[in-house]
Amino acid sequence: MTSYSRTSPYLAPLIDRYRLNKSGSTKETWHVSISLGGSGITFRPGDSMGVCPENDYGMCEAILQRLGVPADSEVQDPRSQETFRIEEYLRRKANLSVPTRKLVQELVVRGATHLEELLKPEQDEQFREFIANHNVLELLELHPEAHLGVQDLVQNLGPLLPRLYSIASSQAAHPDEVHFTVSRVRYEQHGKKRFGVASHFLCDMVKKGECRVPVYVQQTKDFLLPEDNQLPVIMIGPGTGVAPFRAFMQERFARNSPTNKNWLFFGERNHAHDFFYEEYWQSLASKNLLRISEAFSRDQEEKIYVQHRLWEARNEVWQWIQDGAHIYVCGDASRMAKDVDQCLQNIIKEALQISDESARHFLADLRKQKRYLRDVY
Ligand SMILES: Cc1cc2nc3c(=O)[nH]c(=O)nc-3n(C[C@H](O)[C@H](O)[C@H](O)COP(=O)(O)OP(=O)(O)OC[C@H]3O[C@@H](n4cnc5c(N)ncnc54)[C@H](O)[C@@H]3O)c2cc1C
Numbered sequence: 623m624t625s626y627s628r629t630s631p632y633l634a635p636l637i638d639r640y641r642l643n644k645s646g647s648t649k650e651t652w653h654v655s656i657s658l659g660g661s662g663i664t665f666r667p668g669d670s671m672g673v674c675p676e677n678d679y680g681m682c683e684a685i686l687q688r689l690g691v692p693a694d695s696e697v698q699d700p701r702s703q704e705t706f707r708i709e710e711y712l713r714r715k716a717n718l719s720v721p722t723r724k725l726v727q728e729l730v731v732r733g734a735t736h737l738e739e740l741l742k743p744e745q746d747e748q749f750r751e752f753i754a755n756h757n758v759l760e761l762l763e764l765h766p767e768a769h770l771g772v773q774d775l776v777q778n779l780g781p782l783l784p785r786l787y788s789i790a791s792s793q794a795a796h797p798d799e800v801h802f803t804v805s806r807v808r809y810e811q812h813g814k815k816r817f818g819v820a821s822h823f824l825c826d827m828v829k830k831g832e833c834r835v836p837v838y839v840q841q842t843k844d845f846l847l848p849e850d851n852q853l854p855v856i857m858i859g860p861g862t863g864v865a866p867f868r869a870f871m872q873e874r875f876a877r878n879s880p881t882n883k884n885w886l887f888f889g890e891r892n893h894a895h896d897f898f899y900e901e902y903w904q905s906l907a908s909k910n911l912l913r914i915s916e917a918f919s920r921d922q923e924e925k926i927y928v929q930h931r932l933w934e935a936r937n938e939v940w941q942w943i944q945d946g947a948h949i950y951v952c953g954d955a956s957r958m959a960k961d962v963d964q965c966l967q968n969i970i971k972e973a974l975q976i977s978d979e980s981a982r983h984f985l986a987d988l989r990k991q992k993r994y995l996r997d998v999y
């Protein structure tokens with residue numbers, strides 16, 4: 623056992639990174655692999671890794687310029703009481719995406735009196751909107767009249783939290799590596815370009831041989847392959863949700879007597895551009911080790927999603943469930959996982975000719991037996 627954790631992560635070198643979408647895609651999803659070297663870290667397919675990201679260096683520099691202080695000024699972390707160089711603190715420790723109420727209050731005290739109005743209780747909604755639309759740098763730049771010292775700033779920043787990523791490789795296939803499938807978060811807000819901290823760090827900032835990726839294992843409670851390598855598995859993973867299933871398949875085929883009853887439901891926008899790991903899936907399918915159902919949502923006018931493919935194949939899906947299949951769902955929690963859940967209920971309802979409520983109970987029972995498992999975010 624190793625003792626790496628969110629407060630003491632392992633610093634993993636980048637091995638490789640390449641874009642999983644082909645040119646012409648409307649999305650940006652990357653394969654990122656890092657080395658575990660001789661760290662002794664072990665994990666199971668189904669586990670995730672916590673990544674402790676760094677903030678964009680340009681943004682940190684611009685904050686230092688605004689404060690007019692050298693990069694090596696010392697500050698104390700208000701939470702751990704540790705001493706840091708301000709540059710390092712801004713990169714690794716501070717949430718620079720969302721200003722805190724305390725920071726706005728501090729700016730008022732330091733001369734940004736215009737902001738006082740926003741702090742009134744009746745302005746709560748406007749305050750929330752304001753901090754959702756401004757990062758720390760923008761807030762400081764909007765108020766050059768506020769004279770803030772480095773420690774005044776640090777004292778009033780939130781902590782930079784780790785982000786979780788499903789592990790997309792198995793140690794049976796890649797003993798000293800961890801692979802991730804990362805969707806790069808980028809969007810525009812009121813004409814300003816925004817990006818997600820950790821996905822920007824992983825997909826752009828980390829350079830081979832230059833900086834490392836701080837990581838630790840976040841063990842899953844139950845999103846695990848069945849012990850019995852003969853039991854069928856149905857894996858439903860559109861988008862980055864496919865990541866753990868690459869690990870599952872690598873693991874299954876490294877173990878003894880694997881079943882060929884492995885069924886992947888994968889969906890993305892376009893077949894031509896967004897079929898992540900297509901070669902790997904096709905190589906398994908060509909040996910009759912994997913069945914693939916594809917749902918490319920934007921290849922035709924009507925959206926086709928994984929649940930549509932599940933429903934089309936409902937008789938066989940039901941047969942697999944009767945044969946003891948374990949069902950896994952990974953990816954978007956807000957829409958996909960709910961719709962897939964409803965679809966599974968409908969399949970059960972039709973197969974058994976039972977009520978909605980009984981179908982819900984049936985599915986809940988599969989959950990209790992750890993045969994219906996979800997890792998959704
Ligand atoms: C168990 C688990 C496993 C996961 N596995 C993976 C994985 O394998 N691959 C993967 O890519 N992710 C995965 N995630 C999600 C991942 O942890 C991060 O949440 C994701 O990468 C975004 O982090 P970020 O730091 O890049 O973005 P952040 O800096 O956290 O920014 C994201 C925020 O940006 C805002 N935002 C995003 N898009 C828009 C928009 N269009 N308009 C307005 N605001 C917007 C939202 O407020 C959102 O919360 C997983 C999450 C969990 C919990």
Ligand SMILES: NC(=O)c1ccc[n+]([C@@H]2O[C@H](COP(=O)([O-])OP(=O)(O)OC[C@H]3O[C@@H](n4cnc5c(N)ncnc54)[C@H](OP(=O)(O)O)[C@@H]3O)[C@@H](O)[C@H]2O)c1
Nearest residue numbers: 805860861862889890891919927928954955957958961999
């Ligand atoms: N917390 C965060 O900050 C954060 C950041 C990044 C990602 N995420 C989550 O991770 C998820 C995965 O992102 P991703 O980029 O890998 O892929 P995704 O957005 O989930 O898209 C993958 C495929 O799923 C389709 N889809 C959309 N709605 C669906 C539904 N109701 N049922 C089934 N399929 C549906 C999409 O189709 P269309 O697009 O054509 O409709 C697309 O073809 C995101 O949706 C998001 O919830 C969270």
